[in-house]
Amino acid sequence: MRKSVIAGNWKMYKTVTEALEFFSKVEFAGKTDRVETVVCAPFVALPALVQETKASGIRIGAQNMHWEEEGAYTGEISPSMLTALGVTHAIIGHSERRAYFAETDESVRLKTRSALDHQLTPIVCVGETLEEREAGRTRELVREQVVAAIRGLSSEEACRLILAYEPVWAIGTGRSATVEDATDVIRFIRKSVADQFDQQVANEVRILYGGSVKPDNIQSFLDTDEIDGALVGGASLDPSSFARLVEVAAQRGDLG
Numbered sequence: 001m002r003k004s005v006i007a008g009n010w011k012m013y014k015t016v017t018e019a020l021e022f023f024s025k026v027e028f029a030g031k032t033d034r035v036e037t038v039v040c041a042p043f044v045a046l047p048a049l050v051q052e053t054k055a056s057g058i059r060i061g062a063q064n065m066h067w068e069e070e071g072a073y074t075g076e077i078s079p080s081m082l083t084a085l086g087v088t089h090a091i092i093g094h095s096e097r098r099a100y101f102a103e104t105d106e107s108v109r110l111k112t113r114s115a116l117d118h119q120l121t122p123i124v125c126v127g128e129t130l131e132e133r134e135a136g137r138t139r140e141l142v143r144e145q146v147v148a149a150i151r152g153l154s155s156e157e158a159c160r161l162i163l164a165y166e167p168v169w170a171i172g173t174g175r176s177a178t179v180e181d182a183t184d185v186i187r188f189i190r191k192s193v194a195d196q197f198d199q200q201v202a203n204e205v206r207i208l209y210g211g212s213v214k215p216d217n218i219q220s221f222l223d224t225d226e227i228d229g230a231l232v233g234g235a236s237l238d239p240s241s242f243a244r245l246v247e248v249a250a251q252r253g254d255l256g
């Protein structure tokens with residue numbers, strides 16, 4: 001059974017005070033047992049948020065991490081620094097990091113491997129640009145990104161992954177993918193996982209859709225059994241809108 005996931009990616013928004021305010025305005029009790037609810041906050045807010053959300057069942061995630069345990073990597077944060085805080089998830093390979101911070105398929109592979117080694121759940125992002133979609137290269141690129149990220153993992157490790165299909169052109173634009181397009185690519189991603197491992201692993205991996213998901217369109221994405229939840233940027237910043245996303249996912253429950 002795959003548990004639905006709603007993961008908020010706050011990106012570079014909210015001071016620590018604002019982050020704590022968010023949780024003072026919203027009530028998640030009773031929903032987080034049905035939905036894996038994750039808030040991926042800026043590094044500086046992580047310690048306070050782990051403490052703040054302890055009793056609520058909300059998981060706190062990072063938006064990036066280095067793959068090494070420690071070392072002379074100025075400005076970086078290691079996986080063990082995250083787990084020591086009680087952080088449980090880490091977004092890996094978000095398209096903004098690929099585009100602005102030179103993340104490559106290889107660094108995504110190293111980070112995915114390292115996150116799993118440290119018992120962090122990686123939320124690995126894949127997706128094509130508009131230009132690539134128009135050139136008919138979506139499947140080829142997404143497959144490349146997925147295969148690179150999961151190379152060398154055991155079946156047991158692969159089952160612990162969360163993948164997120166985020167078409168770059170849908171991020172922060174208000175123009176989400178159609179449910180049909182998102183379903184089609186996500187089905188293809190699941191097949192790519194099956195090709196690398198087997199159908200049982202593919203059936204267990206959670207695959208989310210991300211890109212302009214909002215309270216008024218999430219239901220249509222969750223109506224399909226193929227999509228296991230959402231990675232949400234803008235709409236995760238507002239407490240009532242994020243709570244609504246979790247509520248819709250909670251009504252749906254587990255997927256077979």
Ligand SMILES: O=C[C@H](O)COP(=O)(O)O
Pocket residue numbers: 009094166170171172173174210211212213231232233234235
């Ligand atoms: O990680 C989240 C995505 O980049 C989606 O952002 P968005 O919901 O603002 O389009």
